[in-house]
Amino acid sequence: MLDKTLAELAQGLATGEFSSVELTQHYLDRINAEDGTLNSFITVTPEQALAQAEAADQLRAAGSAGTFTGLPIAHKDIFCTQGVRTSCGSKMLDNFVSPYNATVVEHFNQAGAVSLGKTNMDEFAMGSSNESSFYGPARNPWNTDCVPGGSSGGSAAAIAGGLTPGATGSDTGGSIRQPAALCGITGLKPTYGRVSRYGMIAYASSLDQGGPMARTAEDNAMMLNVMAGFDPKDSTSLDRPVPDYTLTLNDSLKGLKIGLPKEFFSGEIDPQITTQVQNAIREFEALGATVQEVSLPNTHLAIPAYYIIAPAEASSNLSRFDGVRYGYRCEDPTDLEDMYKRSRGEGFGEEVKRRIMVGTYALSEGFYDAYYKKALQIRRLIQQDYVNALSEVDIIMGPTTPHPAFKLGEKNADPISMYMEDIFTISLNLAGMPGISVPCGFANQLPVGLQMIGNYFAEERLLNAAHQFQQATDWHKQTPGQ
Amino acid sequence: MSLDRTDVEKIAHLARLNIAEQDIQEYAENLSNILDLVDQMQAVDTQDITPMAHPMDAIQRLRLDEVTEGNQRDHLQTVAPAVEAGLFQVPKVIE
Amino acid sequence: MEWEAVIGLEIHAQLATKSKIFSGASTAFGAEPNTQACAVDLALPGTLPVFNGEALRMAVLFGLAIDAEIGYTSVFDRKNYFYPDLPKGYQTSQLFHPIVGTGYVDITLDDGTIKRVGVTRAHLEEDAGKSLHEEFPNMTGIDLNRAGTPLLEIVSEPDMRSAEEAVAYVKKIHAIVTNLGICDGNMAEGSFRCDCNVSVRYKGEEEFGNRTESKNINSFRFIEKAIKGEIIRQIDILEDGGHITQETRLYDANKDETRSMRSKEEANDYRYFPCPDLLPIVIDDDYVNQVRATLPELPDARKARFLEQYKLSDYDAMVLSAYRDLSHYFETVANTAGDAKLAANWVMGELSKLLNQNDTDIKDSPVSAEQLGGLLLRIKDNTITGKIAKQVFEAMWAGEGSADEVIESKGLKQVTDSGAIESMVDDVIAANQPQVDQYVNAEPDKRGKMIGFFMGKVMQASQGKANPGQVQGLLKQKLDALADG
Incomplete structure (x- = not known):
């Protein structure tokens, strides 16, 4: 059961091979057995999960089950779940039991999914290793001395470790794709506005996008079918019809034009990763695709622009955590200022405070033009790069990360070296286009991710290409040895 | 761009963050490093580039003027640190 | 040398929408604390704003009413500061691209002349909640019912030169917004409030003096008093060789004086930037023309x-x-x-x-x-x-x-029966001989005034019902006859 995909499990439920209660219990047992090591969950909700499973089984018995009815998943702890603690990986929200559901959570509930619990993450999604979590880092199932990546590291580790067949994630600078790559699973960052942000605790509003994480592209398609769609509660949600992403998975890749940006294959990158990615590209050629070089000349500016825009938005988004209406409030404040400063000083971790301060500085009087406005201008240059490249090719491919999973603590002392791990993922959030990471090999026994990037709303094509690749390879079927 | 202790203290105050005295120096260094990183942007001429605040040039949708939310005070205040008589409580504000 | 005041005003008009600017909670006044504050108004983690189209329509209507430039693309910005009644830690406002640009209103001065006062801009923003300082001994209570109520902030040019001009301007804006039906104008409930920026300088000088801002004044009379008081205060300081501190002051209606607000933030740095949770508001000529068609007579x-x-x-x-x-x-x-x-x-x-x-x-x-x-x-x-x-x-x-x-x-019908009136007239003449004598002996041109006394008596006798014209005619006829007789 460990390597079963959502599609296979759906089949098992449909044929009565097992019930949702049995399936759910299986995963709860796995979590019990393994999560002491992996620490991939912040909160496990066995009672709620079994109740949902029971309801799903009844629905199925009554003949009104849908594709997702009874399938267990987990939610990144950034999504608000009514009646369940929603911590966002922070001491600030350690006591926050959300009074409402995020739209994404609501969608899964309506689809009849079972929620096993809430997965670990970098605090407020700020990090690339899961080490900034208040609840301690999740660990990489392939090597528990290594990080699972971040910020959706808990989701990735739980899927790779066989603790859940799928999980939600969010991606602001690579937070779905990077941990998917490091844990050897498949993760999709949809087009900005495709999945509602309502109830997904904001880090950087103009970059954040929720998306699916699972073993396969097919599972991602199934999950995206549930997640995607217009939400009147989110002004940045786009009112466009949602296709059935599973219907185009088997389209042929003949004539697919692949672009390889030279900037993604140079600089500080592990040569083993380059090799694996090049092998993957040859696989696509075998499937009928053609390959050409493209250029994304402003790639080197993505990290600088991101580390202004994201902290600036975050500094403002996180102002609501003031100890007044919810969340952490310090003991015995002497006055209002003391309450603000100590609640926030004690409630936020180091990386969060660092980014809030960077953002505060960038927006402060006299610096706005030099930093924030400049970063927004660079952002347009980066977007134009993608628009130009994607006018020549259908899909851009390259490595998801420059290195495989690194050791816990390895990059903690130097924030900048951590930031550099997002060099290939971050520019896509600035442009707003969709990207997917699929497993494509190993480097030092650690998974390597292939990143595929498409134009706005090209999720169907990305999932189709990823699925075809997975029909021809078995990297996604590898599971970490026990 | 290099930040000193005073800059960090000023920023921390604006952001209402209590920073321990012994940590200020490290923040100053970290923040300075980040600012050095982002300073790469300054080399690019962006004079004629329109800033891009959102990924797509979408426009704001308008909501109908309807009251859709009723009284949810008790429900929403279950997570509040301090409430009395329906009011959120904070240390006395002196104006 | 003669002093001259320079006054500019910022008026906050609450827009009369049913629901809030970014949420579906009610804007009705006077509800129990926090019963009209939903998850969005409380800024719960993950909540997002969606803009109320009616607030847009009202703002555009106002812009058209003052012949202003309309912002075909306007953008919400965040004004960042911490205050307990500001749930998100920022106020959503419009700094860089307001919905209404420059316009004007004409005010009538006491001498009947018309003066044109420029309106710099008017922008949409959300109101904050209320801090209640008096309810508890050591705590402040926060009521967020008002948080998110749509406001139109109307900013004037520093065109006014006296408290009277300022009040005439405020009254004019008040009349416009209430005529348009976009604000109930209720000043006591805070639906229409005014911040007054006042400075003084020698007449003929180009440079403005340092100004003070008196905040949230909520009656026409207080606006006049606050400005007058502030002008005198500033002139006194300057004539004593002092210096005006640029600051925010609070008008205390009970003491009829402004006092310095203890500075909440040494230096305000609001770190404005475009709100990433909201997209640019883009309107076209069709939209503006549709709104224009609904413009009532002003x-x-x-x-x-x-x-x-x-x-x-x-x-x-x-x-x-x-x-x-x-x-x-x-x-x-x-x-x-x-x-x-x-x-x-x-x-x-x-x-x-x-x-x-x-x-x-x-x-x-x-x-x-x-x-x-x-x-x-x-x-x-x-x-x-x-x-x-x-x-x-x-x-x-x-x-x-x-x-x-x-x-x-x-039974209040007027008595027009000439017989009845005549008898009342006769009775009054008979009962007031001394006054009749005076009348008779008076110069003819003084008599007209004296007839008033008899009028009063007759009207009193008729309980006000006698036709005054008839009474007057008869009295004059009879008394003159006595005099001439």
């Missing part, structure tokens, strides 16, 4: 029409044209009675008096415009005298029926 146009159509005095026309409900009431009375001047006198006199005394809005007047018109008809056709009419009006106000019903039931 006070200036109505005043001109009243002067022309009803031949009112300039003052009467100005007063009666200021507010839509008042104007409508007046016009109904005038048309029912067929006498605009009489209607104007009654609406501005007796009606206004009772409305004020009872603190009643004209919309809720117990005497309808048609009913008042009916009463005036009875004056015109001599059924009752003007004096009796006031008595009838009070009875109508008290709910005793229409004019005709009151006149009938109280």
Whole structure:
């Protein structure tokens, strides 16, 4: 059961091979057995999960089950779940039991999914290793001395470790794709506005996008079918019809034009990763695709622009955590200022405070033009790069990360070296286009991710290409040895 | 761009963050490093580039003027640190 | 050297939408604390704003009413600061691209001249909640019902030179927003508040002096007093060789003075930037033209029409044209009675008096415009005298029926029977011999004034019902006969 995909499990439920209660219990047992090591969950909700499973089984018995009815998943702890603690990986929200559901959570509930619990993450999604979590880092199932990546590291580790067949994630600078790559699973960052942000605790509003994480592209398609769609509660949600992403998975890749940006294959990158990615590209050629070089000349500016825009938005988004209406409030404040400063000083971790301060500085009087406005201008240059490249090719491919999973603590002392791990993922959030990471090999026994990037709303094509690749390879079927 | 202790203290105050005295120096260094990183942007001429605040040039949708939310005070205040008589409580504000 | 004040005003008008600017919670005034604050208003983690289209329509309507540039693309920005009644830690406002650009209004000064006051801009923003400092000994209570109520902040040019001009401007804006129906104008409830920026300089100087800002003043009278007081305070300081500190001051209506607010933040740095949770508001000519088509008649146009159509005095026309409900009431009375001047006198006199005394809005007047018109008809056709009419009006106000019903039931019909009047006149002449003697002995040109005494007596005897014209005629005839006899 460990390597079963959502599609296979759906089949098992449909044929009565097992019930949702049995399936759910299986995963709860796995979590019990393994999560002491992996620490991939912040909160496990066995009672709620079994109740949902029971309801799903009844629905199925009554003949009104849908594709997702009874399938267990987990939610990144950034999504608000009514009646369940929603911590966002922070001491600030350690006591926050959300009074409402995020739209994404609501969608899964309506689809009849079972929620096993809430997965670990970098605090407020700020990090690339899961080490900034208040609840301690999740660990990489392939090597528990290594990080699972971040910020959706808990989701990735739980899927790779066989603790859940799928999980939600969010991606602001690579937070779905990077941990998917490091844990050897498949993760999709949809087009900005495709999945509602309502109830997904904001880090950087103009970059954040929720998306699916699972073993396969097919599972991602199934999950995206549930997640995607217009939400009147989110002004940045786009009112466009949602296709059935599973219907185009088997389209042929003949004539697919692949672009390889030279900037993604140079600089500080592990040569083993380059090799694996090049092998993957040859696989696509075998499937009928053609390959050409493209250029994304402003790639080197993505990290600088991101580390202004994201902290600036975050500094403002996180102002609501003031100890007044919810969340952490310090003991015995002497006055209002003391309450603000100590609640926030004690409630936020180091990386969060660092980014809030960077953002505060960038927006402060006299610096706005030099930093924030400049970063927004660079952002347009980066977007134009993608628009130009994607006018020549259908899909851009390259490595998801420059290195495989690194050791816990390895990059903690130097924030900048951590930031550099997002060099290939971050520019896509600035442009707003969709990207997917699929497993494509190993480097030092650690998974390597292939990143595929498409134009706005090209999720169907990305999932189709990823699925075809997975029909021809078995990297996604590898599971970490026990 | 290099930040000193005073800059960090000023920023921390604006952001209402209590920073321990012994940590200020490290923040100053970290923040300075980040600012050095982002300073790469300054080399690019962006004079004629329109800033891009959102990924797509979408426009704001308008909501109908309807009251859709009723009284949810008790429900929403279950997570509040301090409430009395329906009011959120904070240390006395002196104006 | 003569001093001159320079005044600019920022008016916050609460827009009369049913729901908040970014959430579906109600904006109704006076609810129990926090019962109209939903998850979005409380800024719960993960919640997002969605803009209320009605607030946009109202802002555009205002822009058109003051002949302003309309922002075809306007953008919400975040103004970042910490305060317990500001749940998100920022106020969503419009700094860089407001919905309404430069426009103007004309105000009428005391000497009748017209002065044009520039409006720099008007932008949409959300109101904060309320901090209640008095309820608890060591704590402040936060009520977020008002948080997220849509505001239109209307910023004037520093064009005003006296408190009177400032008040005339505020009244003008008040009249416009209430006429448009975009603000209820209720100053006591805080629906219409004013921040006054005041500085002084020597007359003829180009440079502005340092200014102070007096915040959240909520009555016309207080605006006038606060500005006057502030001008005097500043001149006193400068004449003593002092220096004006640029600061925010609070007007204390009880003490009638402004005082410095203890500075909450040494240096405000609001770190404005475009709100990433909201997209640019983009409108086109079609939209603007649709809104323009709904623009009602505004006070200036109505005043001109009243002067022309009803031949009112300039003052009467100005007063009666200021507010839509008042104007409508007046016009109904005038048309029912067929006498605009009489209607104007009654609406501005007796009606206004009772409305004020009872603190009643004209919309809720117990005497309808048609009913008042009916009463005036009875004056015109001599059924009752003007004096009796006031008595009838009070009875109508008290709910005793229409004019005709009151006149009938109280027997207030004017006495026009010349025999009855003549006998009352004769009785009064007979009973007041000394005054008759005085009349008879007076110079003929002084007699006219003296007849008033007898008039009063006769009217008293008739309980006000005698036709005054007839009484006067008869008295003059009889007394002159005595004098000449």
